[in-house]
Amino acid sequence: MSHLQKLDKYFSDNREKHLEELFDFLRIPSISSLSEHKEDMQTAANWLADKLRKLNIENVSVDPTKGHPVVYGEWLHAEGKPTILFYGHYDVQPVDPLNLWDSEPFKPEIRDNKLFARGASDDKGQVYMHLKMIEALFATEGTLPVNVKFIYEGEEEIGSPNLPAYVEANKEKLAADLILISDTGLYAPGKPAVCYGLRGLTGVQIDVRGAKGDLHSGLYGGGVQNAIHALAEILASFRDEHGTIQVEGFYDKVRPLSDEERQAYRDLQFDEEALKEEIGVQELFGEAGYSYLEQTWARPTLEVNGVFGGFSGEGIKTVLPAEAGAKITCRLVPDQDPNEIVQLLKAHIEKHKPKGVTVNVSEFDKGAPYMTPFDHPLIQAAGRSYEKIYNVPTAFIRGGGSIPIVAAFDEILSLPVVLMGFGLNSENFHAPNEHFHLENFDKGLRVLGDYLHEVSNLKL
Amino acid sequence: MSHLQKLDKYFSDNREKHLEELFDFLRIPSISSLSEHKEDMQTAANWLADKLRKLNIENVSVDPTKGHPVVYGEWLHAEGKPTILFYGHYDVQPVDPLNLWDSEPFKPEIRDNKLFARGASDDKGQVYMHLKMIEALFATEGTLPVNVKFIYEGEEEIGSPNLPAYVEANKEKLAADLILISDTGLYAPGKPAVCYGLRGLTGVQIDVRGAKGDLHSGLYGGGVQNAIHALAEILASFRDEHGTIQVEGFYDKVRPLSDEERQAYRDLQFDEEALKEEIGVQELFGEAGYSYLEQTWARPTLEVNGVFGGFSGEGIKTVLPAEAGAKITCRLVPDQDPNEIVQLLKAHIEKHKPKGVTVNVSEFDKGAPYMTPFDHPLIQAAGRSYEKIYNVPTAFIRGGGSIPIVAAFDEILSLPVVLMGFGLNSENFHAPNEHFHLENFDKGLRVLGDYLHEVSNLKL
Structure with missing residues (x-):
């Protein structure tokens, strides 16, 4: 045998x-x-x-x-x-x-x-x-x-x-x-x-704080910044409507795909319809100019992994929330540097920080x-x-x-x-x-x- | 006696x-x-x-x-x-x-x-x-x-x-x-x-759904819409950076403040510094052209009361979330109509719905x-x-x-x-x-x- x-x-x-x-x-x-x-x-x-x-x-x-x-x-x-x-x-x-x-x-x-x-x-x-x-x-x-x-x-x-x-x-x-x-x-x-x-990985947690405690949205609403609104503005600023990341310098060190690689990926004849069926979406969504395999194998990402703030229980609570937070991770490709990307993220958040709140950014662990x-x-x-x-x-x-x-x-x-x-x-x-x-x-x-x-x- | x-x-x-x-x-x-x-x-x-x-x-x-x-x-x-x-x-x-x-x-x-x-x-x-x-x-x-x-x-x-x-x-x-x-x-x-x-009250819950379940952000990230990103875009679209509400028609029926009322409010000599101290904020934040009392008594609002989606526990979970939601309420002033405002909110959400997700809007109870x-x-x-x-x-x-x-x-x-x-x-x-x-x-x-x-x- x-x-x-x-x-x-x-x-x-x-x-x-x-x-x-x-x-x-x-x-x-x-x-x-x-x-x-x-x-x-x-x-x-x-x-x-x-x-x-x-x-x-x-x-x-x-x-x-x-x-x-x-x-x-x-x-x-x-x-x-x-x-x-x-x-x-x-x-x-x-x-x-x-x-x-x-x-x-x-x-x-x-x-x-x-x-x-x-x-x-x-x-x-x-x-x-x-x-x-x-x-x-x-x-x-x-x-x-x-x-x-x-x-x-x-x-x-x-x-x-x-x-x-x-x-x-x-x-x-x-x-x-x-x-x-x-x-x-x-x-x-x-x-x-x-x-x-x-792909490599890097990420941050963003914690936004407005007032020192949650406020009544009737008494204070209209005159005090809402931590969730402020967070939403920051989150929305990260990508444009096509999913292209708006963080300055984010793509600078991305190694371009070779023609040979692009051809090899095309030869795999990836079935987008089957994927849509599998994960249950009507349409795929990603950076323009790249195929799905290119988007997920050779292009970097910025994803919000979690968001939290205010009242999320059953029914309604008319609170003006004092705190909100989000966890964000980026998938990185050669030759992006995780430490450098974190600095770019921090600069972006600082630049897009809305008025009336303080923002704290903490780093997650990184992988090149x-x-x-x-x-x-x-x-x-x-x-x-x-x-x-x-x-x-x-x-x-x-x-x-x-x-x-x-x-x-x-x-x-x-x-x-x-x-x-x-x-x-x-x-x-x-x-x-x-x-x-x-x-x-x-x-x-x-x-x-x-x-x-x-x-x-x-x-x- | x-x-x-x-x-x-x-x-x-x-x-x-x-x-x-x-x-x-x-x-x-x-x-x-x-x-x-x-x-x-x-x-x-x-x-x-x-x-x-x-x-x-x-x-x-x-x-x-x-x-x-x-x-x-x-x-x-x-x-x-x-x-x-x-x-x-x-x-x-x-x-x-x-x-x-x-x-x-x-x-x-x-x-x-x-x-x-x-x-x-x-x-x-x-x-x-x-x-x-x-x-x-x-x-x-x-x-x-x-x-x-x-x-x-x-x-x-x-x-x-x-x-x-x-x-x-x-x-x-x-x-x-x-x-x-x-x-x-x-x-x-x-x-x-x-x-x-x-003020009156009206509100909606916005539920965003992408894929049929949470996805691995490494395997799918970059090619599939993220429910939290989509929600953040909708939330950010509601107000401009000064807090002015961007929902079309939202202010149309607002009864303007009379000169007599504005004077009466001024006479109250509202202490903004004391308020800031009390609620613990560095700066107040509201619609330009209105005093704090006017903003909170005689102007309508749109506040996110709660937001939720993805992983919010300790540490990091590199998930591409399939679901995200937010609870939103508006404070209304004469002569806004709660039912009409809900319709305007729905039209706004429909207009700003990002690609790659479905959005469900449900109404909360209303008060004129x-x-x-x-x-x-x-x-x-x-x-x-x-x-x-x-x-x-x-x-x-x-x-x-x-x-x-x-x-x-x-x-x-x-x-x-x-x-x-x-x-x-x-x-x-x-x-x-x-x-x-x-x-x-x-x-x-x-x-x-x-x-x-x-x-x-x-x-x-």
Whole structure:
């Protein structure tokens, strides 16, 4: 039997057991952004470390940071062979609005061969695939074709505030030939993709204050600035009616799309009608002069993620609100600098600050945009592994999302990053009813197993 | 002893007992807008009815409506004398944000001769003064100098949706020579006022929907409209940077201020610096060309009372929100028509609807603006009663707030409305730490008692 045939049999034989174990992982409500889940974060980290130890992975540790712990492990007995550093995250997004979930976010359920749970695809499900692939290689071959290291963090969904310091402090321990990350998606159902670029992220919270307390809108209305009106003016000033961002200098450092890239994206024949149907909109909306793929892969954004102020309960409360706030994040593309963009945002807000209020701006964590040449041998090898399992050509794409740590790995460890993900855009990452198509769980295990052999054969 | 001396002694002797009883009333959390308080509304109505019965008031009833009940009572044994219909409301505003209260909203506390509780001044405290004034007149004179009727509702804070139908159905029972309402304020500490005009109210809720669910701002950001951005554009379109409302036709029917009124307002020498200090703002903000009193008494407004959408919890959630909403109310002045203004708002929203979203507009309840000639004998008599107790000239003013039922009384019963209130603008109606200066509770009881004698002497 070829290594692929052996893997195939192993994964088929053990599928039920593997899924049951993954359910245990998904049941841990490891929401990194909410302090009440601090203990759950430790539980999730310990769970992962325990699984690594059972796989013969060595030097496994749960390393404390200023925030949530990092899980590390290694197996370095493939002499003369390349070393792959696996990265993933065991933290998940918050789950509100809870009432829009069809099943509870931390009670995994399989419906129609899809696994529903918070973290099913982003990213616990994919982290778990790394582990089971290692288990399968040991079980079927008694060894691994390459050296492996693992680093799993619990703060990806809050911008990885503590991982760069950890990586910096553990540079030698983490030395490798590439980093493999499974936190992106296929291009489409049945169509695999290797992602060679990611957008970065930066953001601010804007807090507007008028009077020292809420006022009666009858007694004071007409003579005192309303914090929500002031905020709305600031928010409306960020973009024009076509969605083009009006922050001065915002687009100055954006690397233009090459003709080759634009053509490659056109060749993907993206189905806008299907997208509209999928997300339930009458029309798409974005920067003029760019296709949807260009808008979401290669152009920066400015989105209000949340807004709050005044009375939002049932019925009416005729209050003149004293406070209002908004959370804003920008997706950034090469060669925008997150720190510089935050300064531009601040200058814009200062310039557009309405009269009669004070405005406070606080910064969220940042991640730089990242790109790898898509003709790199490690990238091309990943494409081959996908093709063997999916039987169609691999698309080489960019991702609109951000994995802030990718840029940090790039900067600190100077390693190529290979993004091999198995999610689908329709799987409600960050939203209610997150799920993972088990077809890609099954195929992905085999792709990853094959990739270790592909890398084993490369001279790096 | 004159009737005033007798009243004075009675109120002094019974002050502690009266306040203790008022505490009981204020402890009932009669928030009309929240359905979970439905039972408390009934409790508050029963409490009032019980007190009226104990005062020898006859035909007391707690009359059900489609919403919260109306409390009625009467005493009609002053033959040949005018009849005063007393109106007030036993419902209160919601209490959030609860964390900004220094003491619990439904645990009344006296600090520095001020009574702190939700409803202390708006309007339970003032309703209670009607009752104690009647009690005092019976106790000191054995009778009343005029006939009285009482109508207390539980839906004023939600726009009195059911009272007009009740008044219409009980026209004959409610027949009177005037309506006396205590739900407004003094002009300033120590400076009494009779309010001869009130603003009306109308409002809408705007609900914006983009995609069918929240989306990942990385995967979709840049290619799909953001519901909060769309809402912010609509909100920002309502006013220019000076606060002038941009809704087409909005000001068309506004009755201009007379030179006499503008002069009277100037003579009040309103202290803008003191106001800024009181509410904690660096600068006031309102329509150009109008003084603060003109802006808040005689000009219409458009205020966002609340805004909501996306993620508002701790930290960051990089979501592209599918839904956002805002609650908006307008204060109206003669001769604006609430129904017409709602149509103008709807047309404006339709015209400014951004691409890529659907917008739903729902109407709140309405109240027309109202004005009484300020040389009316009943208004002038009220001025005299105030002056006897406060020893300064009474100001004849307008109120920026709305008592929607005033216009309905005017329309259905065709009666002059006399607004004799005892609150102060600084008392945080509708906001945390609502309170009532007990000095005005004490004086107000005497003013009201005297006014019944003043009215008794009028030939109407």
